[in-house]
Amino acid sequence: MSNENKSVETLNGAEPAVAKHPVQQITTKTDSREILANARRDIDRYNLRDYFIVDVDSHHVEFDSWAEILEHLENPVLRHNAKEMVRDWPRAKQLVYSNHPVGLTFQDVFGRIPHQADLAEDVPPSDEHRDLTLIRRAMDSMGIAMQVVFPQPMLELGLHPEPDIATGLTFAYNRWFTRTILPRDKRIKALLCLPFHDPEASMQTIREFSDTPGVIGFMITSQRHTGVHKNIYMPIYRALEERGLPLAFHAGPTWGDTMTSTMNRFLAVHSMSFVTCNMTHMANWIVNGLPERLPKLNVIWIESGLAWVPFMMQRLDHEYLMRQSDAPLLKRLPSEYMQEMYYTSQPMEYTNMDLLQSTLKAIHAETQLMYASDWPHWDFDVPARIAALPFLSEQAKRNILGETARRIFRL
Numbered sequence: 001m002s003n004e005n006k007s008v009e010t011l012n013g014a015e016p017a018v019a020k021h022p023v024q025q026i027t028t029k030t031d032s033r034e035i036l037a038n039a040r041r042d043i044d045r046y047n048l049r050d051y052f053i054v055d056v057d058s059h060h061v062e063f064d065s066w067a068e069i070l071e072h073l074e075n076p077v078l079r080h081n082a083k084e085m086v087r088d089w090p091r092a093k094q095l096v097y098s099n100h101p102v103g104l105t106f107q108d109v110f111g112r113i114p115h116q117a118d119l120a121e122d123v124p125p126s127d128e129h130r131d132l133t134l135i136r137r138a139m140d141s142m143g144i145a146m147q148v149v150f151p152q153p154m155l156e157l158g159l160h161p162e163p164d165i166a167t168g169l170t171f172a173y174n175r176w177f178t179r180t181i182l183p184r185d186k187r188i189k190a191l192l193c194l195p196f197h198d199p200e201a202s203m204q205t206i207r208e209f210s211d212t213p214g215v216i217g218f219m220i221t222s223q224r225h226t227g228v229h230k231n232i233y234m235p236i237y238r239a240l241e242e243r244g245l246p247l248a249f250h251a252g253p254t255w256g257d258t259m260t261s262t263m264n265r266f267l268a269v270h271s272m273s274f275v276t277c278n279m280t281h282m283a284n285w286i287v288n289g290l291p292e293r294l295p296k297l298n299v300i301w302i303e304s305g306l307a308w309v310p311f312m313m314q315r316l317d318h319e320y321l322m323r324q325s326d327a328p329l330l331k332r333l334p335s336e337y338m339q340e341m342y343y344t345s346q347p348m349e350y351t352n353m354d355l356l357q358s359t360l361k362a363i364h365a366e367t368q369l370m371y372a373s374d375w376p377h378w379d380f381d382v383p384a385r386i387a388a389l390p391f392l393s394e395q396a397k398r399n400i401l402g403e404t405a406r407r408i409f410r411l
Helices: 037-045 062-070 076-088 102-108 130-142 153-159 163-180 199-209 231-243 266-287 308-322 334-338 353-362 394-408
Strands: 054-059 146-150 188-193 215-221 247-250 299-302 342-344
Touching (some): 054 299, 062 163, 153 163, 153 215, 163 199, 199 231, 247 266, 308 334, 308 353
């Protein structure tokens, strides 16, 4: 893989510049390059051409390609039934077998934040897959050298009521993405989803895809009711550790847990559920001594923001010092293990800059934090969000924006 951080002009040569409008109205059909016009301006404003920028968390809307993905279902019965459902109920073709919860449709605030509801921007017919064109538009607009692309609605698969369907969909998506999108552009990378509810299927996923070009690690969707510390998962972690592949926990929202089900506004659900799912897995991971059992496994916590991490450090340290017998495998304070884990920046809570500075200091951001855009979600962060922080050194900015990702993903 190349270490060269090519210029935006070089990367953007395939398509003409998008027309600019005096007043921008963002709809489901607004061109990504127009939405990201300010990000393109920031490339020169913050000298971002001189940075190697890796976006460790972005998304595409796999439902737009759902019929293609369903064709990769290995089980002939599931594949046949999917085709029948699409034929008899065409309006459901983007929902077949999915676990997309109704409450999450509230994200567009009843039409006031429409872009994420449907990526309907114009893409001229060509031999290039539509998803690939959209990914490239975003990368080029933000000056990104490499981008890790995740599915979006499939982040809810950990709560799917039928495990066999969840397993089938996971394999179908992974095979579709590694065959259709990943080989077409070496700048696109993947942390492929593990069917974590099925340890043997997870091991099969690692065996099948770990040597695939562009696959730089694997991911567990964090919205699931699973104790990640259980011994049945140790072969999965050991296999990743032996291969030098990171394990990521990608957060997501849910309105269905006992806690969030009491909430009446999506704002509250979004604020809390993205964080608490990773907090739960983090607590189990540390208290049960997994950092000691798997010292060479790099663990990444994605899309939970950062404000929760110092809280967890203080809380776990406080409890551990009073009840060390509950965590006999630990040789150090929980916070010390947390400072050796990796975090992605989005959404970076920046309403109080003093608190943000303290947070980045607590997590050793210069070596442990990696930039993430979370594009095309409505709360995405452009690279300038990092570059503009006044309290970061030049080297810290370079590390966060790409050099740390280069190191742990061996880019």
